[in-house]
Amino acid sequence: MREFGYQRADDVSGAVALLAADPDARFLGGGTNLVDLMKTGVERPARLVDVRELPLDAVEETADGGLRIGATVTNSDLAAHPEVRRRYPALTQAVLAGASGQLRNMATVGGNLLQRTRCGYFTDLSKPCNKRAPGSGCSAVTGEHHNHAVLGASDHCVAVHPSDMGVALAAFDAVVGYETLDGPGELPLADFYLPVGDTPHRETALPTGALITGVTLPPAPVAARSRYRKVRERASYAFAIGSVAAALDVEDGVVREARLAFGAVASRPWRARAAEAVLTGAPADGDTFAAAADAELAAARPLPDNGYKVTLMRNLAVAVLTELAEETAR
Incomplete structure (x- = not known):
C-alpha cells in the first residue's frame, strides 16, 4: 500500500475543508470497500479524512412523515431500526442480505452508496479497465462476464453495481444529501448514479469534494408492504447475480401502486419504470x-x-x- 496520512474530522464543514485542501484525500467511513481497494492498489489516497465520528448517525422522522438516515449510520443499525423495519421492510431485508454481521457493524450508509464494482478486471491492475484507467478498454466484454450487466451497459463498461441497499433505496425514491464548501445540496438517487456511456470512471453526480451527509426516504405508504429478494451463487454471503426490491398496493384485485427496482443487472440500481407502468391499474x-x-x-x-x-x-x-399480491389478499 502507498503510505498515507490520516486525520479525523471534527465537524462536517471541517471534513469538507480538509478534503478540499488535499486533492488526493478521501473520506473514510467504515472502510469496508475503500481499504480493500487500497490494498490492491486500485485506490491510492495520500490522506484519509475519517468522518466516522461526525454527528450523522441518527435515523429521524421528517416533517412530512418520511425518514432521514444519517450517512454514518451503520448497516446493522439501519436494518434494526424499528421505523425502517415497519415502514420500509424491503430496505431492512436488503441490508441484511448484503453482508455478514461483522461487515454490517462497520459499513456505513454513505459508504454503501459509493462502493465500487466487484468486477475482477477492475481490481486486477494487470488487466485493462475503463473504470479504473479511462481509455484502456473493457476486458469483461470479451472475457469473464457471466455476472455482468444486461441493462444500461455500453461497449466501454459492463460492470454491475454491487449494492443491495441501493436497490431498495431506488424503489422508494430516496434523495441523497451532501455538503460542499458552497453549502448543502441534494440529489435524487435516480440522478445520483451516472449512465455508463463512454465515461464509466465517472460514477456519480456528486460535486467534487462533496461529503454525503444522509439519505432521505419520502413518505411512501406502499413501502410498508414491500420485499427484497436476492439470488446469489452460494448460500453464504455473496454479491447478487440478480435481485428485486418490490412494493405493491392492491385493491379489489387491481394494482393501485407499484414500486420495482432490479439489482446486479446494471452499473447502478435499476428502477423498473416500464414495469411499473404496466402494473399500475392492471389486474394483480x-x-x-x-x-x-x-x-x-x-x-x-x-x-x-x-x-x-x-x-x-x-x-x-x-x-x-x-407473493406480495397474495399477502395483500389475505
Whole structure:
C-alpha cells in the first residue's frame, strides 16, 4: 500500500475543508470497500479524512412523515431500526442480505452508496479497465462476464453495481444529501448514479469534494408492504447475480401502486419504470406480472455468457410480485 496520512474530522464543514485542501484525500467511513481497494492498489489516497465520528448517525422522522438516515449510520443499525423495519421492510431485508454481521457493524450508509464494482478486471491492475484507467478498454466484454450487466451497459463498461441497499433505496425514491464548501445540496438517487456511456470512471453526480451527509426516504405508504429478494451463487454471503426490491398496493384485485427496482443487472440500481407502468391499474395476477417484467427486460442486451440473467430476473420479479399480491389478499 502507498503510505498515507490520516486525520479525523471534527465537524462536517471541517471534513469538507480538509478534503478540499488535499486533492488526493478521501473520506473514510467504515472502510469496508475503500481499504480493500487500497490494498490492491486500485485506490491510492495520500490522506484519509475519517468522518466516522461526525454527528450523522441518527435515523429521524421528517416533517412530512418520511425518514432521514444519517450517512454514518451503520448497516446493522439501519436494518434494526424499528421505523425502517415497519415502514420500509424491503430496505431492512436488503441490508441484511448484503453482508455478514461483522461487515454490517462497520459499513456505513454513505459508504454503501459509493462502493465500487466487484468486477475482477477492475481490481486486477494487470488487466485493462475503463473504470479504473479511462481509455484502456473493457476486458469483461470479451472475457469473464457471466455476472455482468444486461441493462444500461455500453461497449466501454459492463460492470454491475454491487449494492443491495441501493436497490431498495431506488424503489422508494430516496434523495441523497451532501455538503460542499458552497453549502448543502441534494440529489435524487435516480440522478445520483451516472449512465455508463463512454465515461464509466465517472460514477456519480456528486460535486467534487462533496461529503454525503444522509439519505432521505419520502413518505411512501406502499413501502410498508414491500420485499427484497436476492439470488446469489452460494448460500453464504455473496454479491447478487440478480435481485428485486418490490412494493405493491392492491385493491379489489387491481394494482393501485407499484414500486420495482432490479439489482446486479446494471452499473447502478435499476428502477423498473416500464414495469411499473404496466402494473399500475392492471389486474394483480401472474399474467400482468410477467408482462411487466417482459416490458422492463425488453431493453436487455446480454453478452454471450450472461443471457441467463434475463430469465432469472423475469422469474424473480414475477415470484416476488405474486407473493406480495397474495399477502395483500389475505
